[in-house]
Amino acid sequence: MDSHLDAIFDEDHKKKTWKQTTLLSFQIVGIVYGQLSTAPLYVFGTMQKGDLASEEVVYELFSFIFWTLTIISLVKYASIVLKADDEGEGGIVALYSLLCRNAKVGLLPCDKSANEVVLYEERSGSKLKADSRARRAIEKHKICHYLILFLALFGSCMTIGDAVLTPALSVYSASTGVQRSLTDILTDIFAWSPDTQQNVSNGLRRYVPVPSACVILVGLFMLQHCGTRKIGIMFAPIITAWLLFVAGVGTYNVFHWDVKIIYKISPVYIYKFITHIDIHRWRLLGSVILCVAGSEAMFADLGHFSKKSIKITFICLIYPLLLLCYAGQAAYISKNLHAPDFNHLSQSMPRHCRHLFIVLSLLSSAVGSQATITACFSIINQCLALNCFPRVKVIHTSKTIHGQIYIPDVNWLLMIFSLTVTIGFRDIVKIGNATGLAIICGMLVTTSLMSLIIALYWEKNLMVSACFLVCFGFLEAAYLSACLLEFHKGAWYLVVLLAVSMTVMLSWHYGTMKKYEFDLQNKVSTEWLIDISPGLGISRVPGIGFIYTDIVAGIPAFFSHFITNLPAFHQVLILVSFKSIAVPYVPESERYLIGRIGPKDYKIYRCIVRSGYCDHIRDTGHFEEQIIRSIGEFISIEQNDIESMVSPDERMIIIGNSNSRLDGNALVPLDEVDSSSCMVNNESQISPVDHDALESRNKRKKVRFMLPENSPKMQVSVRKELLELIDARESGSAYFLGQSHLVVRDGTNFLKRFLIMVYRFSEKNCRESPVALKIPHAALVEVGVICTI
Template sequence: MDALSISSLPISYDFRKETWRHTLLLSFQSLGVIYGRLSTAPLYVLESIDPEDIRSPNEIHELFSFVFWTLTIIPLLKYACIVLRADDDGEGGPFSLYSLLCRHARVGLLPSNRGSDKILHHEKDSPSKGKLENKARRAIEKHKSCHYLLLFLALLGACMILSDAILTPAISVLSATSGLGRSLATISVKFFSSEKTKDHVANGLKKYVPTPAACAVLVCLFTLQHHGTKRIGFIFAPIVIIWLFFISGFGLYNIIHCDPQILRAVSPVYLLRFMKKINLRHWKLLSSVVLCIAGSEAMFADLGHFSKKSIKITFICFIYPVLLLTYAGQAAFMSKYFSAADAFHLSESIPNKNLQHVFAVLSLFASAVGSQATITAGFSIINQCQALDCFPRVKVVHTSEQILGQVYVPDVNWLFMTLSLAITIGLHDVSQLAKATGLAVTSAMLVTTCLMSLVIALYWEKSWFASVCFLLFFGSIEAIYLSTSLVSFFRGAWCLIILFLLFMTTMGAWHYGTLKKYEFDVENKVSVEWLTDYSPGLGVSRVPGIGFVYSDVDTGIPAFFSHFITNLPAFHQVLIFVSFKSSPVPYIPENRRYLIGRVGPKEYKIYRCIVRYGYCDNVRDTDDFEDQIISLIGEFITREEYDCEALSSPEGKMIILGSPMEDGNALVTVAETSSSTCTPTIRESESQRHLLDIPSDSANPPITRKRVRFTLPPKSPQMRASVREELLEIIEARESGTAYFLGQSHLLARKGSNFFKKFLIMAYVFLDKNSREPPVALNIPNAALLEVGTLYTL
């Protein structure tokens, strides 16, 4: 899917106007995306328990009681009823909660949050003015350690979700292929007469079939991701529905025929009975029980792909009762045959042996579907992290024109597949993978609980008593499950630490490098007067054309451009400084996205454009981005004198703009009929060669670029002479050609820096060299692009 032009960018779907028909449609799709993980958890929740740790059927009843109350408290009460209400304009996940806190407590450490220009802040959602809340906010804003702690929590939650996106496909598919291996072993032994041969073949199939089969399924699963959430939802949803009816039907059968008394275990008395005799053996059993809620975090993290109403209705009316029926039936079967071999496998609870083969095939498809929730959540988290400068540049493909939250990240998809295959081959054991998955699940949930407690107090403006109660109630339950996973650290949970260090190093190094670069640029920028007043004394000349200067600073002249002027004293007759500023919000309305202003006096024809975007916006990957800016500058010129909404900035007046005016008083664009492969115009090439001192015989490779011309509007004779003259000069400069200036940074640690700082800088340099090019450079002709190298000594 190619980048969309600004005029055709998908708009955020307004779920408040959602019809029941659309809700049911989204509910159907969510079954194949969000709830596949919860639906396939019965494959490995009780299977990951060591049979030697179960001493009596009563313990199975007590474990089912834990499953029942855990499913009721965490996904139903916490997520469906409370956390889903804390969406950030339809977006979920730890970074959405962090963005709410950044806006309402001003704890952001991102470059855009550290600027002094107040006009960059979003206009709505201003903090509360309550006396108690103001004291709390001031206390949090005052202590810098609180800022770093909240950012660490957001990154920790993101790392756990990304790790879960790798572990879940491995454990889901491996547990399903284990059943396939047993099914093949059952069939194959019929062809041999010798008991020794039967045992040898059966053991070989059980041992060697699951891992290769799991790898093949994983490759197919990740290959399907480019189809997008909508198509995958339609493909996978029927599989989940058939799977749930299949296992819940046999669950009901086992309750009736094996142990109807299992239904009494919903009483909390069974919980207390289990806790009274708690020991290390029982603690290890709980580390498997926590997997029954694996996938609950996806209900919130995947919120951008669906609506709150569809997610809530699907879980309460279908997923929750069906899962309880399934676990109750499996526990009833285990309580009757707990001493039998393989009794803890879900496939053994199928009474008909022929249907067990059907179960093996169906579970294989269902396990692939079950991985979709965490993979999709991983894409959403990567999109948010990248927009907030916490992840290296990767390509993000928006797979829906109506719902911007539905994204696909190709580079990360193949990274997930590689790591998932490595873990599957390396561990090839469901029990060990279960310990690592349980630790990832509980860690992510605990992070959400901590951030959510602050959102309750600072965003919902509830009392701190309510916030503390939420933290203690849900946090204590999740902390208990977290400790049970840590007990099994050396039995598989250690691999999560490796994934955590990988992602945290990547995010931390990129954030550190980006932040230090921004601080260096701010400290070394030069004043506007240097360019407008003192540059003539340096012999600087103006050449025909428009120059776009891209930088991170929103005031002054970036250091790399002053370095360029000092060595090559010339710049274009129209100069436009462009900077991108991320805001801790999902979307910036298109009509409030651009801030246009002047740099210096009018006669210098120097302008500044600040582009604001949210962490789900897609602004940079556009073909006509510069043409849009030129149109908006023309609108700024016509509205400059009388605009009442103009904002003040350190450099003067700035106007918030979006789409060009409908009355046609600004520049009018005319697309040329020839938009096929072409080369730069003669005047454009000559002006650039004159500016950059390039030999005239240098060859320009053909490029594909749509050419747009600008003309004055029909009402131009009614304009003021100064406005008309300035617009004509911009048109003339556009016809003369366009050049683009980018800063190319080279980071270097100071002598005597500690090892940790050197390591972060080395990691950032490595990531910067191997990540995607800056989005603004993707569609710029090579002949018109100039990168100015700057050495950053940190």
């Protein structure tokens, strides 16, 4: 009987799992595969019509499209790269974080801390990676660390460039289809001659595509504030309808124009293409690479979905339908080489389907652009956590899915750049050249980092890593060379975008590093604060002082400068440090590290808040309450931790872990206590609960604490310290922030001066404060310090 029930339970669980996987597979069609699905709009359309001279060339290009989709999208991404996830997260930053943890190549400020308590404990208990010659060589040579960081930032810049170019390319391609349809409709109505038709077409080409594309782009970017979830509700049906439509038309074109196109996927045609190669034929590959545009999103958006759903959707739906679409378009082109605009997808549509094509192409082009915009938001959010991008406001549009974010400042900048591309170029070929260069550069970065992952993280033989790098790197390098041939025809714009974004990222990283090094060099020991107090006659004022600093040991220079000139600080001091760890998420039970500085009488604590590069913990209004509660737990468990009491150095304790919590001995928030029966101990100096007072406190979102009613195990000294913490909390809080101003020494070279100048400009124009914790301005104290570098 039990075995029968177990079988029924297992069957229900399997049905639930497959149902969930099927639902996810449908949802990701519009979010992950939007760009890949709309690529047929511009793959052949970005090719020069004069280079498509014969049927053989079309067959050879179709063979290239088939094998490029198969090798790069199917084999590389769907079969290999998806396995290199970082605890379910994907993307270039995820690969970089894996290398930082497994090869110690980190150069970011969060990686340079000497205090071992900041390091992340592996929850899975996996074995340590065996030391190898490759790992020792990479860890030994600093140039390798800089190269890997440069690759990660370069790949991030390519994602930003793709988010600028792809909306312009896809929307402008769809808009040109509208212009051609209008020309055909007017010709049918008025029966114009070929010359008149050409003149009207030229006039419409001048006045229709650009304005309509600009309107769609503005609407697309204005829609971003609604959030990925609301926008994505209509994405999957639109892309699914688009794919079924173009695949159906492709199947029709195959049977109507050239059934033998199916046999043209043979690699023999690739061989023929290479044997008759010249510069005009080779540059066509710069357009072919656009067929895999969006493949990077399969890996970058891994954190939002599951590997199984991504693979099932691509293999069973996206891949075969796209091949049918490309086969039908190639069949049409091969038999209509002398027709006007024969290489555009709209021309291969049967006449009675063109109106439906216009509607679906406009909708799907906007949907396809959404994937790159969302990926750009995600990559910038991850760079923010790693201190490689200026502080911008990040709005989380979903309470359940961490990756669904919206960054207003970045959104408007992307819109401006996309409009600039559309209005400035007015040419699908030039925009396609720049987009192809962005796509292939991003893929080359993934290939390079992935080869290191194979050797250092998966611990495969170096030959396996070298084979991966050579096989995929050689193919992508060939496409890169083809894209560079069109550098003067639009691809140069990507270099401009790269120069701007890379300069901002490198300057912010360099300035952050210099400020962190200054803090490390000028910090004072904790003994200094203890020894100087009697000498200066420092007085303690009621309340809690929160000192936000990047260093995790010692006293920051700005605070020592403050108390030297104004000898007074609060009854309770809490030094708070945020440290981003090279993991996607840090669980709540392992987030807070609490320690004590000096004797208990001084009531000085240190709180280190650890977060992953996908966490968002600084944008909460209840952060102060969480720290107070964690310190209360620390005081309660410290009485049983003999080692921490006798240790001469600061020793941090993880707060929040259920194994170390002592039930009933920590602070209790007043709103968690039954107001009808709660009378707090008189020692706590808190009156019975008053509903009007509670309503007033709820308006200002301040939580009050009390001692637990029944705590017979609590020592007198612990009770006294907890009561003092409650009293300090009731007296109010002040927040101390250091404002370090970078000043360059005379004689510094131009490059360093330029980076610091850009950093200071970015810092001055940041839309977000250094610690985004909704700190009231009346309680904020900023202390300025000059950093000479």
